[in-house]
Amino acid sequence: MLNVRILTEKVARVLAEEGIAPLCRRALSHLRGQRERDPFDVENGTETSGLEPLWKLSIDSPNARHGERYQATSxxxxxxxxxxxxxxxxxxxxxxxxxxxxxxxxxxxxxxxxxxxxxxxxxxxxxxxxxxxxxxxxxxxxxxxxxxxxxxxxxxxxxxxxxxxxxxxxxxxxxxxxxxxxxxxxxxxxxxxxxxxxxxxxxxxxxxxxxxxxxxxxxxxxxxxxxxxxxxxxx
Incomplete structure (x- = not known):
């Protein structure tokens, strides 16, 4: 699923607040984050790895444009x-x-x-x-x-x-x-x-x-x- 509204608002906010370079770094980081499960998930049989940008998700909150992607904590x-x-x-x-x-x-x-x-x-x-x-x-x-x-x-x-x-x-x-x-x-x-x-x-x-x-x-x-x-x- 592609949430075009969230993606558009997110890109506009990052550009306005941080500029083009941080936006490019985020895009590259997302691509690197599409990887296999890490050791925590392998050991526990869970699904907690990877990067999940909000524009891929179903969100009905008006605060979606202020949110950040998911990334797991060590x-x-x-x-x-x-x-x-x-x-x-x-x-x-x-x-x-x-x-x-x-x-x-x-x-x-x-x-x-x-x-x-x-x-x-x-x-x-x-x-x-x-x-x-x-x-x-x-x-x-x-x-x-x-x-x-x-x-x-x-x-x-x-x-x-x-x-x-x-x-x-x-x-x-x-x-x-x-x-x-x-x-x-x-x-x-x-x-x-x-x-x-x-x-x-x-x-x-x-x-x-x-x-x-x-x-x-x-x-x-x-x-x-x-x-x-x-x-x-x-x-």
Whole structure:
């Protein structure tokens, strides 16, 4: 399936915001991403590999033009971050916004989180993620086909994961929805954080040190507005 509307809007946005060179690099990266299953999938009998551009998918959200392609996270990288945070997984919820095919959900569920939630607005990706969870018999994980901008966060301790799933327009709405839980135990784990500025400027988040074995993943922790230290003050 070719979603011409999403493809056209995506090309126009990348050209306007980044220029022709990044657009060409993305096209080449997509072509390289059409490959066989990687070791994780071979070992587990799952389907989580490859690159999936949104213009190939069925999406009925007005925020589709602000979304980014699916690309799987390294399990080792994610586990190193979760171990570094030191949260009690059994009493916490892991939430992947833009979970794609669900690899992070599998890793987080096996890590021992009491509840794992994947939020994905592409019909095909959500269905694949759910099938992967069923095949692994993980009863502490679910996939919601929904727009991250409309997701209502649960109370309690949370680790929110993002692999650069959308642009600032959607992330701003996500942070507004998250504001009600500013006093909860909260971590935001953000791989390839292109929109880090919004988190740095957020009055209930504080940038945390990066995990030693995950240099491409940024970490922010929840704080009260009174306890927050600005990035400028830290520098």
């Amino acid at each position: 399990p080792q990288e994610l586990v190193s971050v979760l171990e570094y945070l030191g949260v009690d997984p059994a009493s916490s919820t892991f939430i992947d916004l833009g979970c794609g095919k669900g690899r992070t959900l599998i890793v987080a569920a096996r890590f021992g989180f009491g509840k794992v939630i994947g939020v994905e607005f592409a019909q095909e990706l959500a269905a694949t993620a759910q099938a992967n969870l069923v095949s692994q018999r993980l009863d502490n994980a679910v996939v919601l086909r929904a727009d991250a901008a409309e997701f209502t966060f649960p109370p309690g301790s949370k680790v929110i994961y993002l692999y650069n799933p959308f642009s600032e327009q959607v992330l701003a709405k996500v942070l507004d929805n998250l504001r009600a839980f500013r006093n909860d135990r909260l971590y935001v784990v953000y791989k390839s954080p292109r929109c880090a500025r919004l988190l740095d400027e957020c009055d209930f988040l504080q940038r945390h040190e990066r995990a030693p074995r995950a240099p491409h993943i940024g970490i922010w922790r929840g704080v009260t507005a009174e306890a927050r230290v600005t990035p400028e003050a830290v520098a």
